[in-house]
Structures are given as C-alpha cells and as structure tokens.
Amino acid sequence: MPNKIYNKHVLISIDSSTLLAGARQVEKKLVETLKKEKLSESIKVIETGSLGLSDQGVVLVVYPEGVHYVHVTEKDVEEIVRKHLKEGEIVDRLLLEREPEVSTVSYTEDEFELEKQARIVLKNCGIINPEDIDEYIALEGYSALGRVLADMKPQDVIGEMKKSELRGRGGAGFPLWFKWNAVKNEPETPKYIVCNADEGEPGTFKDRLILEGDPHRIIEAMIIAGYVTGSHHGYIYIRGEYELSINRMERAISQAYKYNLLGENIFESDFSFDLQVKKGAGSYVCGEETALLESLEGKRATPRHKPPFPTEKGLWWKPTIINNVETLANVPDIILNGGNWFRGYGTEQSAGTKVYTILGHLTYPGLIEVEMGTTLRDIIYKYGGGISTGRQFKAALIGGAAGAFLDETALDIRLSYEDLGEYDAVLGSGAILVMDESACMIDILGSTMRFFQHESCGQCSPCRVGYQQLTLYVDKIAQGKGEMKDLDDMLELASFMNGSAICALGQSAYLSVSSILRYFRKEFEEHITDKKCKAGICSMSENTEKIAMRG
Amino acid sequence: MYERILRKYEPTADNLLFILHEIQDNEPKQYIPEQGIREVSDYLDLSPSQVYSVITFYSLYSVSPRGKYIVRVCDSPPCHLMGSVSIIDELSEILGIKEGETTENGMFSLEVVSCLGVCGVAPAMMINKELFGNLTPEKVRNIIDKYRQDKQPASQVAE
Amino acid sequence: MNLVELEKIREKTLKKMRERGIGAKHVIKVDMGSAGRAAGAGAVYHSLLSEIHQRNLKDVRVMQTGEMGFDSVEPLVKIEVKGAADVYYGKVTEELARQIVSEHIINGHILNDHVISMKTHQLGEEE
Numbered sequence: 114m115p116n117k118i119y120n121k122h123v124l125i126s127i128d129s130s131t132l133l134a135g136a137r138q139v140e141k142k143l144v145e146t147l148k149k150e151k152l153s154e155s156i157k158v159i160e161t162g163s164l165g166l167s168d169q170g171v172v173l174v175v176y177p178e179g180v181h182y183v184h185v186t187e188k189d190v191e192e193i194v195r196k197h198l199k200e201g202e203i204v205d206r207l208l209l210e211r212e213p214e215v216s217t218v219s220y221t222e223d224e225f226e227l228e229k230q231a232r233i234v235l236k237n238c239g240i241i242n243p244e245d246i247d248e249y250i251a252l253e254g255y256s257a258l259g260r261v262l263a264d265m266k267p268q269d270v271i272g273e274m275k276k277s278e279l280r281g282r283g284g285a286g287f288p289l290w291f292k293w294n295a296v297k298n299e300p301e302t303p304k305y306i307v308c309n310a311d312e313g314e315p316g317t318f319k320d321r322l323i324l325e326g327d328p329h330r331i332i333e334a335m336i337i338a339g340y341v342t343g344s345h346h347g348y349i350y351i352r353g354e355y356e357l358s359i360n361r362m363e364r365a366i367s368q369a370y371k372y373n374l375l376g377e378n379i380f381e382s383d384f385s386f387d388l389q390v391k392k393g394a395g396s397y398v399c400g401e402e403t404a405l406l407e408s409l410e411g412k413r414a415t416p417r418h419k420p421p422f423p424t425e426k427g428l429w430w431k432p433t434i435i436n437n438v439e440t441l442a443n444v445p446d447i448i449l450n451g452g453n454w455f456r457g458y459g460t461e462q463s464a465g466t467k468v469y470t471i472l473g474h475l476t477y478p479g480l481i482e483v484e485m486g487t488t489l490r491d492i493i494y495k496y497g498g499g500i501s502t503g504r505q506f507k508a509a510l511i512g513g514a515a516g517a518f519l520d521e522t523a524l525d526i527r528l529s530y531e532d533l534g535e536y537d538a539v540l541g542s543g544a545i546l547v548m549d550e551s552a553c554m555i556d557i558l559g560s561t562m563r564f565f566q567h568e569s570c571g572q573c574s575p576c577r578v579g580y581q582q583l584t585l586y587v588d589k590i591a592q593g594k595g596e597m598k599d600l601d602d603m604l605e606l607a608s609f610m611n612g613s614a615i616c617a618l619g620q621s622a623y624l625s626v627s628s629i630l631r632y633f634r635k636e637f638e639e640h641i642t643d644k645k646c647k648a649g650i651c652s653m654s655e656n657t658e659k660i661a662m663r664g
Numbered sequence: 665m666y667e668r669i670l671r672k673y674e675p676t677a678d679n680l681l682f683i684l685h686e687i688q689d690n691e692p693k694q695y696i697p698e699q700g701i702r703e704v705s706d707y708l709d710l711s712p713s714q715v716y717s718v719i720t721f722y723s724l725y726s727v728s729p730r731g732k733y734i735v736r737v738c739d740s741p742p743c744h745l746m747g748s749v750s751i752i753d754e755l756s757e758i759l760g761i762k763e764g765e766t767t768e769n770g771m772f773s774l775e776v777v778s779c780l781g782v783c784g785v786a787p788a789m790m791i792n793k794e795l796f797g798n799l800t801p802e803k804v805r806n807i808i809d810k811y812r813q814d815k816q817p818a819s820q821v822a823e
Numbered sequence: 824m825n826l827v828e829l830e831k832i833r834e835k836t837l838k839k840m841r842e843r844g845i846g847a848k849h850v851i852k853v854d855m856g857s858a859g860r861a862a863g864a865g866a867v868y869h870s871l872l873s874e875i876h877q878r879n880l881k882d883v884r885v886m887q888t889g890e891m892g893f894d895s896v897e898p899l900v901k902i903e904v905k906g907a908a909d910v911y912y913g914k915v916t917e918e919l920a921r922q923i924v925s926e927h928i929i930n931g932h933i934l935n936d937h938v939i940s941m942k943t944h945q946l947g948e949e950e
Contacts, residue, residue: 129782133797168784176845181887201876203869209887240845250829251836252845259826315740315779353685353724354780356793373824381825394681394722397778411680411708413721470783472742478784514741544783546742560744568778570721 120155121198124174126239128163128325129357134170135186142190143173147198156198162243162326162361168478169209174239181209233455233466234442235482238326243361246368249329255374257448258333262382265448267297267341274444276452278464283309283400283437284515284541284617286530289444292434295424296342299432304344306335307428307435309405310351310358313397314513315564316544319468320438322480324351324358327442328365332388334444336379338434339386347386348428350405352393362390397568401616402435404570415572416616439468439543459485463529467540473547476501486532490524493547504549508633512541514561515621517628518554538628553648554633555640559587561625569618576619579610583622590637593644593653600630600637665690666703675707680718683708684725693729693770701727723777731766731773733811735759737789740779748787752776754801755789758808771812847884849928854899855887862897863916870917871900874924883928896939902927913939 125131125140140158147153161174170184173193180203182193189207196202241248249255261270274290281287296304308331312320323331335347351359366388369375377385396414398404403417406428427433443465447455456464463485469492472478476498483496489509493499500506509519511528517538519526526532533540548557566580586603589595603626611623630637639645644653669686673679687700696719705712719725735755739748756762759772766773782788785797789804796807841847853859853868871885896913900923903909910933912923919937926932 129795130785130797133782133785133795176884201873203872205865241840247832247836248840250832251840253833255829256833259829263826312781313779316742316783317779318781318783321781352781353722354790379824380829392682392685394685395724395777396722408681409678411677411718413718472783472786473745478786480784510741544742546745548745552745557741557745560739560741564740564778 122157122159122176123198124159124161124176124239126163126172126174127160127357129321129355130163131171132357134184136171138187139171139173139185139190142187143194146190146194150194150199152194152198159242160244161241162238163322163480172209182207183209232482233446233458234323234439234468235326235480236446237330238322241327243326243328244364246329246365246372249327253449254329254445255333257445258336258374259380261337261340261448262380262384267343270337270341270448271297273447273452277443277447277455278452278462279440279443279447279455280463280530281437282439282443282467282543284314284512284539286540289436289440292424292436293338293341295422296344296432296434299425301432302343303346303431304342305428305431305433306338306342306344306347307405307409307433308335308347308349308438308441309400309402309435310349310355310438311393311396311399311405311408312355312438312542313352313400313568314515314542314544316472316510316513316546317470317542319470319480319543321355321358322468323438323442324355325361328358328362329369330442330445331362331438332365332369332375334436334441335388336375336386337444337448338436338441340384342432342434344432344434345386347388348391348409349388350391350393350399350409352399353395359390359392366390396570397564398570398616398618401618404616405435406433413570415570416618418615460527460529460531462531467528467543469528469543469545471497471545471547474500474502474504474549474551475547485529486527488524489519489526489528489545492528492545493524497547500547500549502549502551504551506547507550507552508548508554508557510546510548510557510561511544512539513544514564515617515624516541516544517624518557518632519628520632522632537624539624551648553646553650554629554636555587555591555646556648556650558625558629559584559591562587562622565618565622573613573615573619575610575613576615576622579606579614579619579622582606583626590640591646591651591653593640593651595637595641597638597641599641600634604630666700670703670707675709677708677710680704680708680710680715681722684715684719688725692732694731694734694773695726695729698727723775729766729770731771732814733771733791734773734775735789735791735808736775736777736780738778738780738787739776740783742779742783743787746786748799750801751787751789751799751804754804755808758805771814772808841882845884847882848905849883850903851883851885851923851928852901852903853885853887854897854901859897859899864898866917867898867900867915867920870920871924874921875928878924878929880924880928899939904931908941910938911940912937 125136127136144158147156173182173185185207193204196204237252241252271290271294279289310320310324339347349362375386375388391409393399399408399414401416402423404414408414409428423433423435425432458465466482466484468482470480471492481496506521510516511519523536526536530540562580562584566584569576569580571577583603586599607623607626611620614620673683683704684696688694688696701712701715705715719727737752755774759767759774761767761774763774763776780788780790782795782797787799788797851871853864855864875883898915900912900915901909922934926934
C-alpha cells in the first residue's frame with residue numbers, strides 16, 4: 114500500500130440523507146476542481162459515514178482543521194477549494210453554526226462538574242472511512258476480540274457484561290449478560306448469533322447510522338458473542354429498504370474474511386465463526402425477535418408464542434442470541450475499558466448512553482448520543498435546538514410508534530428505563546417525535562393506529578381486528594361523529610389487546626391509547642362535544658374519510 | 665433467467681427471500697410472475713401456495729405487474745406530522761392514479777409505505793432505489809417531471 | 824492475522840489518519856456557541872488555525888464546539904493533550920491564542936495566568 118502524505122483531507126459524509134441532498138454530485142465536482150487546480154496530489158477526498166447531522170444537506174469536513182461545512186452545493190465547491198484549500202481562508206458562510214459533534218455530551222453546561230465523553234456507540238461514525246477495515250483497526254478495532262480470544266474465558270466476558278449492566282437497546286431492555294449466559298449454558302448445538310437490524314420503528318434510524326458508519330463494530334461484537342456462547346454462525350438481518358447499509362455490511366464482512374477475522378481459526382485460536390447478511394423484504398413485525406427468526410428461515414414473519422424463548426429454542430429451534438445493533442455496538446468498548454467503566458455512565462438502573470433520533474417540529478432534527486438519564490427538556494431544547502416553528506411545545510411521542518405520548522408536564526422526566534416506567538412510558542427504540550401546538554392529537558393517534566393496522570401480521574385477532582376497530586373509533590371522532598362513550602370503549606379494547614395479543618405489536622396499543630387519553634383527553638372531548646378541532650386538521654367532514662381509507 | 669438465479673443459491677428454504685428479491689429485481693415490471701413462483705417452489709421443494717403466502721406477506725414484493733418507477737411515500741407518524749398527506753394527494757393528482765395503482769403507460773406505481781428510515785428529512789419518499797426528503801408538493805412535481813423525461817418504454821428496461 | 828499483525832496495521836493506519844487530525848495528540852476546542860461567537864471566538868479560531876498552519880504543526884486538531892457554559896469568560900478555549908489534564912483558557916485574545924500554540928502546544932508550558940479551570944480524567948483512563 115503506498116504510504117502517501119497528504120497535506121489535507123476532505124471528508125465527505127455519504128449516507129442516505131446526504132445522498133438525498135446531492136453528495137455524489139458535490140463529491141464529483143470536488144474531485145474535478147482539485148484536479149483542475151492541481152491539488153489532487155496534496156489533498157485527499159475520503160468518503161465517510163453519517164455525521165449525525167441529518168438536516169444539514171451535504172456535509173464536508175476539512176482536516177486537519179476539523180472545519181465543518183454544511184449545505185454545500187456544487188456551486189460552493191469552487192469557493193471552498195480556492196479560498197480554503199488553496200489560501201487557508203475559511204468560508205464563513207458555509208460553516209456549521211453549532212457544535213460539529215452534536216452527539217457528544219461533553220459540551221453541555223455540566224461539563225465542569227462531571228465530564229463524561231458519552232460517545233460510545235457512535236464514536237467512530239463520521240470519523241473513520243467505514244469501507245476501510247484498517248481505519249477501524251487504527252482506532253482499536255478488533256483489539257477487544259483479540260483480547261477476548263487471547264486472555265478471557267467465556268465466563269470472564271459474561272462477568273464484564275454483568276458488571277456493565279448493559280441492557281438491550283431495541284425496546285425491551287433485557288440485560289445482555291443474561292441472554293448470553295442462557296445460550297452459553299444450553300447443551301444443544303449448533304447455536305446462532307443474530308443481529309436484529311430490521312429497524313422499522315417509525316422515527317428511528319440510529320441503527321442505519323451505525324451500520325453505514327461503523328459496520329465492523331457490529332461484526333466484532335458478534336464474533337465475541339459467538340465465542341462466549343460456543344456458536345459458530347451469525348446472521349445480520351437488515352431491512353430491505355436499507356440499501357446502503359446492506360452494501361456496507363457485506364463489504365465489511367468480506368474484508369474481515371480477508372484478514373481472517375472471520376472464518377477458521379480467528380487470531381490463530383481454535384475458534385471459528387461465519388457471518389452472513391440477510392436482507393428483509395419489508396415488514397415491520399420482523400423487528401419482533403421471533404418473527405425475525407421466522408423470516409430468517411424463509412417464512413412469513415409471524416411471531417411465535419413465548420415461551421420457549423429464543424435463547425432456548427430460536428433459529429431452527431436451536432439456542433439463539435438476538436441482539437439489537439445499538440446494543441452490540443457497546444460490546445467492544447466494554448471489553449476494552451471494563452464493565453465498571455461503562456457502569457460509570459447513566460443512572461441507577463440504566464447504565465451507559467442512549468442514541469436518540471429526535472424529530473418533528475425541532476430546529477435540529479437528527480441523531481444524538483447522550484448519557485442515560487438526560488432529561489426530555491435538555492434533549493428538545495439543548496440538543497434539538499427547541500421548537501422550530503416558534504410555537505409552543507405540545508406533545509412528545511417517546512419510543513417510536515409503539516411508544517407513549519407525553520405532554521409538557523413530563524418535560525423534566527429523566528430518560529432512563531426506571532424513570533420512564535414511572536410515567537408508564539418506555540424508552541423503546543429511542544425515537545422522540547416532538548409536536549408543537551399545530552398538531553392535532555386525534556390526527557396523530559389516527560396515523561399511529563393506521564400504521565399498526567397496516568403492519569399487523571394478521572396471525573392473532575386481537576391485533577388484526579383490534580387496530581381496525583381503533584382506527585374506526587379515531588376516524589369517527591375526527592369526523593365529529595364521536596360519542597363520549599367511545600373513549601372508554603377504546604381504552605377497554607386496547608387493554609384487552611394488551612392482555613391477549615401474541616406479540617408486542619398488538620400489545621402496544623394500550624400504551625398509545627392510554628397515554629394519549631391521560632394527557633390529551635380534553636382535546637378528544639372537544640372534538641366530540643364541540644365538534645371542533647383547534648389545530649384545524651380534522652375537517653369534521655367527508656374529507657377525513659379519504660384519509661381514513663389509506664393504510 | 666430463473667435457472668441462472670436459482671443456481672446461485674443452495675436449495676434450502678431460508679434462501680427464499682433472497683431468491684424472490686433477485687427475481688423481482690430482474691423482472692422489468694418489478695413483480696414475481698406465476699412462472700417464477702412455480703420454478704422457485706419446485707427448486708426449494710415448497711408448495712406454490714407457501715411461496716405465494718410469503719410473497720404477499722412482505723410489502724416489498726408484488727404478484728402483479730408494477731410500473732417502471734415505484735413511488736413509495738412514507739405515511740408513518742413522523743412523516744404524517746410533517747405533511748405527508750399533502751404529498752400523497754399531490755402524487756395521486758399528477759400521476760392520475762390512487763395508492764396501489766399503476767399508470768396506464770406502465771411508468772409509475774404509487775405505494776404508501778411505512779417508515780423509510782430517513783425521518784430527519786420528513787416527509788420523504790423513495791422512487792425505486794432513490795430517496796427524496798423534505799418534500800413539498802412543488803418539489804414532488806419537479807421530481808416527477810424529471811422522471812417523465814425518461815422516454816424509454818417501460819417494458820424494455822431490465823436492470 | 825495475529826495480534827502482532829493487528830498492531831502493525833493499527834500503527835500504520837493511525838499514522839496516516841493523523842495526517843488528517845484523527846487521534847491527534849493535541850486537540851484544541853474553541854467554544855463557538857452564540858456567546859462565544861459574540862465575544863470574538865471566530866477571530867480566536869482563525870488565529871489558532873493560522874498559527875498552526877504557519878508552524879506546519881502536525882498532530883494537532885482544532886475543533887469548534889458548542890457552548891461550554893461559562894459565558895462570563897468567553898472566548899473559551901480548551902486544550903486536550905493525551906495523557907495530561909485538560910486545560911481551559913478564558914478570555915482568550917488572538918494574541919493569547921498564538922501564545923497557546925507556541926507555549927502550551929509546542930513546549931508544554933501551561934499559561935497559568937489565563938487558566939480558568941483544569942480537569943483530570945477519572946473514567947476509563949486508569950491504564
């Protein structure tokens with residue numbers, strides 16, 4: 114490999130959002146302009162994954178200065194090359210107006226009291242070239258695996274995971290060590306390691322960012338899981354819509370095979386592990402772990418009854434670990450720094466950090482990684498830049514479509530497993546949808562119910578019929594034909610679904626309906642008694658019927 | 665065509681989703697024809713109805729012919745909040761078709777789908793493998809206009 | 824692949840990446856929040872960059888950050904050196920910025936008169 118010295122490097126973030134904004138065209142123009150100015154020899158253009166700035170158009174970072182340019186268009190390229198790269202003068206008008214590392218807590222007001230660099234999961238995203246395994250290795254990649262295979266017994270790894278108190282980040286929050294230990298103790302073989310990258314929860318795209326920006330981190334964690342549990346086969350199930358993630362992951366796997374980090378006798382030990390990407394075909398319910406297993410086996414993705422749990426009877430009814438992408442992304446650093454280090458972050462019962470996707474009426478929608486226990490207020494106003502429309506905050510939907518609605522009385526809630534539990538809410542996938550006064554809660558609930566109606570796998574009737582009925586109730590209210598009795602009926606139906614549906618998809622109706630009625634009952638009553646929608650969204654006429662037909 | 669695709673995979677049931685993806689991607693009208701279903705079920709030793717049930721379960725597959733360009737609009741809560749309804753209405757109007765339909769010339773199909781995972785730029789849509797975000801009705805018109813400039817008849821395009 | 828080979832790749836690639844400031848030994852962070860900008864952080868930032876550029880220093884990375892939360896002493900600059908305590912300088916002028924580069928970064932002398940806070944690492948740094 115030629116070891117060329119460049120004076121400067123220009124990183125261009127290539128991910129689904131920047132591609133939308135024309136990153137390829139900018140990149141092409143940049144390369145051409147550098148050539149024209151005879152700078153190709155001294156300045157190198159490198160593609161990197163997402164920088165977590167999803168509303169900033171095409172993003173360029175010039176190193177070594179670390180200058181971030183945002184909303185770059187083809188027209189701006191020449192100015193950047195001429196002024197900055199040639200003359201060293203920064204193009205002010207394109208500078209990022211806030212901190213480049215949006216997702217780092219170290220730049221908060223508390224910095225002087227407790228400095229905790231909270232970038233664990235995303236620490237390489239946007240910094241390394243995700244298509245170059247060497248860059249992952251340069252930042253200590255695969256050294257956790259090296260340490261595990263050389264010095265640690267499976268029991269030691271589980272011990273560290275237990276100390277770390279890492280819990281699943283996919284929604285349920287189950288302790289990671291417990292699953293690993295259960296599969297390790299299963300006598301039956303073969304065993305399987307599955308990474309759940311079927312990220313379909315509306316409003317969530319954290320896993321996409323990790324898969325696109327740091328794919329080797331997931332591979333390394335899965336090999337470690339394999340070693341600990343005595344498994345030799347892994348699958349990463351990525352949803353079919355994530356083209357770039359699938360390509361990046363496949364490329365990363367083939368690089369790992371070339372270095373013999375996958376395959377036979379990894380690091381010259383007697384441990385062998387194979388890994389394969391499986392592409393989904395569009396089904397929300399696949400995020401449910403047993404449905405995902407069915408899909409991996411090539412069937413319709415209908416959830417199984419539990420128990421038996423996958424740790425006992427999983428893929429092809431063999432012991433299987435299923436972990437979410439974000440959960441696995443924590444594993445290498447826990448090995449390198451120890452479980453206690455990880456436990457040092459977060460709250461009493463929620464260790465570590467959490468990646469959130471923050472969306473809706475926010476100034477800076479996007480992705481952040483902050484310590485567990487950060488308040489909803491901080492997330493909205495400090496990281497999200499407050500409400501973009503200049504109107505008042507009205508509601509937040511926390512945890513994706515399967516989450517709970519909260520109003521302004523809950524702004525000071527600390528986001529952690531235990532604190533959210535007090536509000537009967539869940540951390541879920543970490544999606545936070547923020548709504549201002551212009552939102553109508555009946556409209557949003559309708560959208561949520563239609564989503565579930567559409568995504569119900571149809572296997573059990575509480576879910577299949579339940580969401581249909583709930584949608585009808587909501588539409589009825591939106592058309593001004595509701596009765597007060599409907600509200601109680603909806604609650605009763607949702608509560609019944611919670612008790613009888615096979616999987617979380619059907620059960621989560623109760624969380625949506627009960628939380629929205631707890632905080633916004635008045636708005637529903639206004640629709641029913643006054644036939645009025647303050648937000649002006651429900652037209653109280655046939656028009657709504659048209660909307661109701663979708664889904 | 666089927667022969668070539670099938671031979672790439674071991675004849676085990678877990679490869680079904682892969683095979684279906686590849687057949688559909690190679691079919692100009694972006695669907696899985698009856699003959700495809702029969703060949704796959706023979707190869708994997710499954711009944712045609714089993715294969716059919718899998719195809720109809722997943723939203724990315726189709727058993728009926730679709731347009732050269734499949735327009736997928738997200739209407740999940742984050743996009744809904746940011747105005748996806750007006751985007752769907754606009755598309756319906758300019759394409760002259762409703763959700764789930766294909767234009768007569770076989771150029772466009774309109775589908776309303778769940779989250780595309782680019783919620784930071786809601787409302788969003790996907791046309792084949794290309795993503796578009798921060799949509800407004802006007803932007804949608806411009807995008808569709810661009811695709812309409814493609815004068816190649818729909819049936820001649822394979823890849 | 825064995826651990827020795829892994830280490831070799833690591834060192835070689837890291838050297839290349841340092842050319843673009845990744846994993847640099849010295850990191851200079853300038854508070855570019857609205858308060859910082861209002862107090863003249865932009866000029867300080869440019870001054871740091873040009874000093875580093877003129878002296879052709881490698882292994883230094885200058886970053887813009889958001890508000891660090893000490894409005895009264897803006898412009899605020901933080902110096903992170905691997906293996907040493909972090910140092911915060913307050914009320915930094917363009918002149919002081921150049922001194923920070925020539926004294927602190929190059930010679931390792933902390934400019935005590937201008938230090939407003941120091942911070943040692945506790946977590947994850949034991950080894």
